[in-house]
Amino acid sequence: MKHKISFCLIAIGILIASVPFTGALYYQYRQQLLYQSYLEDIHSHAFAGNAADRDGDADDASRHMSESDQIFEPFSLKTAAGGLSLDGNLPVIEGEPPTKSNKKEEEPTVLGRISIEKINADLMLVEGAGAKELKWGAGHIKGTGVPGEPGNCAIAAHRNYTFGSYFSRLNELEQDDRVTVSYLGETFHYRVSDIKTVLPEDNTVLQPPEEGEILTLVTCAPKGSNRLRLIVHCLPEEDPFFPATSGEALPQL
Template identity: 40%
Template sequence: MKWLAYVLIVAGLTTMLYPKAKSVYYSYQEEQLLDDWESASADSLIQQSSQQLDDVFTEEKPPNNDGKAEKVKSSIVGKLSINKIDLTLPIMEGASQKNLKVAAGHMNGTSPIGENGNAAIAAHRSYTYGKQFNRLPEVESGDLIQVETTQKIFTYKVTEKQLVLPTDLSVLQSRKDESVLTLITCHPMKNPTHRYIVKAVLEKEEVL
């Protein structure tokens, strides 16, 4: 009758473990639903931000840098520097038409600067040489990009350049295992049909 004893033992263990297994399963489902919800929310924000950027880039003439610094001072979240092209540009939260008149814009829905994920920063290509992202195509793989916030300096190394359609949101996809910086501007400068992309990965982080 050993088999009966084994059956009773298995039945007893199943009875004891079932509530725990059920709890673990539902907890897992909870986490999955929350992850899906957060991902869907981020995707929605990215789509809205990308559409807004498309509207800004397809203007007949990019706005010139005639904004008043004192009016937007409180909205600045950092500054971007690329020594290769002698560029220093303030960064504001949101890639709106107003913000991109005077600065680069951190796109809503993308990761915070310096954190794991994909932080996207957009700017115009000014008709004035050396202004905004006018010289961005000169940046090559291996060049360094620095982003300074009020607390830290993040140094990124350029890994690739791309030319994509405005509808291609794959360049904004996030990765949880590394910190990526994506710079975005229009191409060509007049009557743009594409977006010029520069991607870089975080190399160093310094506390101020």
């Protein structure tokens, strides 16, 4: 009898321990299906009629932010799908590994991928940076610019993730490291221009530049805490004002 109880307890422990792992595998499988569907849509030009509208909406929202005091809080439950919030904080990009749910879940809108070879990150890019979107990969913060257009395109992702690197190694980036973003069938290459940590209430890092384009990557810092925000700014490779590489590593947390 004791042996049966011990066996049952061990089996229960194994099942509990496997929940995060199976949940991650489940999302990886669904990510593959969702991204494959996105690629098929791109190849069949299904997005051709919608791309201009999407870009126009993002540009309008980016201009709206520059004219207001509102701030983005993509991981706050107070926001709608990672949109605008009034609580004055930058993203809290933390969370537990996703687990499978019996409830039918709405799939996000896939925009492309973001790849950072230096830290072995290759994530599906979806629209919105709320809790439900960030389960799928990196999220484009609504209201910011879009790749390839003037403005500040902000992308957020988890850092403390059990399975999958996401942005967990973002602090390892150095000046001139390459970041590649595929967006609605087009590919854009950027180089890291600076990396910094800021307080959660510092929303200046998401403001659009006076001219040109900038890509902003956002996650929490230091690792294991949401006390600060790790910000990585990147400029297009062809930007004439891109700073010369100094060869010196940037500060890390």
